Amino acid sequence: MAGDYPLLRYSVRRILQAVPLIFWVVIINFTIIHLAPGDPAIYLASVTEATPEAYAELRKEFGLDKPLYVQMGIYLWKLLHLDLGYSTWHNSPVLGVILDRLPATMLLMATAFSIASLMGVVLGVIASRYSYSVGDHLATLASLAGYSMPIFWLGQLLILFFALYLDWLPSQGMYSMRGVEPGWPAVLDVLKHLLLPAITYATYHMTLVFRITRGKMQETLAQDFILTAKSKGLNERRVLYRHALRNALLPVVTVIGINFAYVMAGSVFTETVFGWPGMGRLIFESITARDYPMILGIFLVVSMMIVLANLITDILYAMIDPRVAYN
Amino acid sequence: MNATPENTNGLLRVSDLRTYLDVPSGVVKAVDGVSLEVNRKEAVALVGESGSGKSMTALTIIRLQPVVARILSGEILLNDVDLLKLDTASMCDLRGTEVAMVFQDPMTYLNPVMRAGAQVAEVVLEHQDVSKGEARSQVLDAFERVGIPSPRRVYDSYPHQLSGGMRQRVLIAMAISCRPSLLIADEPTTALDVTIQAQIMDLLAHLREELQNALFLITHDIGLVAEHCDRIYIMYAGQIVEHADTFTLFAEPKHPYTEGLLRSTLSPDKRVEVFETIEGQVPNPTDMPSGCRFHPRCPHVKDICREESPPSLDLGEGRMVACWLYE
Numbered sequence: 194m195a196g197d198y199p200l201l202r203y204s205v206r207r208i209l210q211a212v213p214l215i216f217w218v219v220i221i222n223f224t225i226i227h228l229a230p231g232d233p234a235i236y237l238a239s240v241t242e243a244t245p246e247a248y249a250e251l252r253k254e255f256g257l258d259k260p261l262y263v264q265m266g267i268y269l270w271k272l273l274h275l276d277l278g279y280s281t282w283h284n285s286p287v288l289g290v291i292l293d294r295l296p297a298t299m300l301l302m303a304t305a306f307s308i309a310s311l312m313g314v315v316l317g318v319i320a321s322r323y324s325y326s327v328g329d330h331l332a333t334l335a336s337l338a339g340y341s342m343p344i345f346w347l348g349q350l351l352i353l354f355f356a357l358y359l360d361w362l363p364s365q366g367m368y369s370m371r372g373v374e375p376g377w378p379a380v381l382d383v384l385k386h387l388l389l390p391a392i393t394y395a396t397y398h399m400t401l402v403f404r405i406t407r408g409k410m411q412e413t414l415a416q417d418f419i420l421t422a423k424s425k426g427l428n429e430r431r432v433l434y435r436h437a438l439r440n441a442l443l444p445v446v447t448v449i450g451i452n453f454a455y456v457m458a459g460s461v462f463t464e465t466v467f468g469w470p471g472m473g474r475l476i477f478e479s480i481t482a483r484d485y486p487m488i489l490g491i492f493l494v495v496s497m498m499i500v501l502a503n504l505i506t507d508i509l510y511a512m513i514d515p516r517v518a519y520n
Numbered sequence: 521m522n523a524t525p526e527n528t529n530g531l532l533r534v535s536d537l538r539t540y541l542d543v544p545s546g547v548v549k550a551v552d553g554v555s556l557e558v559n560r561k562e563a564v565a566l567v568g569e570s571g572s573g574k575s576m577t578a579l580t581i582i583r584l585q586p587v588v589a590r591i592l593s594g595e596i597l598l599n600d601v602d603l604l605k606l607d608t609a610s611m612c613d614l615r616g617t618e619v620a621m622v623f624q625d626p627m628t629y630l631n632p633v634m635r636a637g638a639q640v641a642e643v644v645l646e647h648q649d650v651s652k653g654e655a656r657s658q659v660l661d662a663f664e665r666v667g668i669p670s671p672r673r674v675y676d677s678y679p680h681q682l683s684g685g686m687r688q689r690v691l692i693a694m695a696i697s698c699r700p701s702l703l704i705a706d707e708p709t710t711a712l713d714v715t716i717q718a719q720i721m722d723l724l725a726h727l728r729e730e731l732q733n734a735l736f737l738i739t740h741d742i743g744l745v746a747e748h749c750d751r752i753y754i755m756y757a758g759q760i761v762e763h764a765d766t767f768t769l770f771a772e773p774k775h776p777y778t779e780g781l782l783r784s785t786l787s788p789d790k791r792v793e794v795f796e797t798i799e800g801q802v803p804n805p806t807d808m809p810s811g812c813r814f815h816p817r818c819p820h821v822k823d824i825c826r827e828e829s830p831p832s833l834d835l836g837e838g839r840m841v842a843c844w845l846y847e
Contacts, residue, residue, distance in 0.1 A: 418629055418631045422631065423615070424582060424623075425694065427612070427646055439634075440631070514632070
């Protein structure tokens, strides 16, 4: 046997590889933001109609008059002390603002992402079982629509229909303005607000997972070891879930992991359309306001989440396929 | 009641089996009127070139033919039960217990993400009312029986950690774990090294003695069956063209195709300058020749061979040949 705990060794190696990755992400993020045209001082100055002297004063205050590499050095040093800087626009520490917004995004994302992944896989398996039936063709067609639809457009359609026309669900925000009693009514209130953005969020992801699962299942079901499984006298369910699905899941897990990044990007649209008080909307606001420390902070958090998602993907992959950890 | 000795000996009786495949270029008559018998404890070979329909015959017998296959006619009696009339659940119960199969390529016929032991234990757990621990010890017994040197290590190994010969042994252990009365081996040695081939054939023979099962061996290698089989069926282009006991067939082949097969095998006793082959190509499966399907390649072709397909002639003592030369 190759090593006693191949999976553990593999996981530790992957985690160690992630650390320098994050460092480079920080450097690149910083460089890109500062190379982009525009300047937070100009934005603030224009909003406050400041004199050229006040503008220079603002630049000095935010350290923007120093050379870029000095600014980067200062930024990295502060990062080491968990100081993500001070938001020019929100006038408070970046970390605080982000931590304020993070739970809302996590609630929306975790709900939508996990339900969409699960449903995508289950529907994909069912479709592969009934390949080329009418239902399968319809599901494929529907998934093509879901996959191609722009998120913000779908969001607006859902608002028009369910919030404005039927008046079943709220169209904006995370809580009711009137205030609800704490406890179960409050939970229910959040769930009602959650439903539409979660569906919007989940559609693209679910259709993608569905299509990959269906395709991979069809491919796997044609493989030789499926014949072995059937020749053992296993019933169809066992063959489908115990033998085919586990092999078909490998690429699906990869796609889910990669898709995490796109879903993060999608949160900008979803949260903006639905006024969801999360990170996505914060990104949008901060970019418009040229709030460099804020944008950098968000990029850092988002990058770390994506690196973490990839890390989890890699480890899951190795758990599903023993060949990965052994090689 | 007053069963004749032949009846009590009969295990598998296939009569007039027709399995056609619907492919884009037409209909492939993969199995076209095949009849054959395997008695208890007997070793019978089905010999033919690739594409002759021998694997499709085997797959149809355990009813694992591909979805594009249609069974047009025939009867497959196993212990006097017509397998073609069984419902899916009863068929599943028979697979692994009454009839089991060993496939060609041990590399691809084992599930790559499941431990070898678990794949075998699955058969035991599916068909017998035993605990997991009991199943495990049964599997370890089976591993020992098929000559796996360190059963415990192999039990916990994944297929990619095992050699080809070892994987084939795992597959054989899987097939015999519930003591089937009929073991179908489809080219069990084709994908293996020559030295391992002999070991696997010896193992199959040894197991037959020990477990008293019948062996239905499917192969393209007529040399392989000489030592190990009692009777031989020769298959060409979806049909049985000759049948005899092994000794008679080698001593006195009747069908020109059998003659060709025997001539083209190499033997250390005969020194040859030019390697003998059968002239011509295996016919296009969607466009079979008229009359006798072998006639375009036959050295003794007569006019009638081109017009009408030959009847199966009973030559007595269980010999059969389908050829106009003996009419």
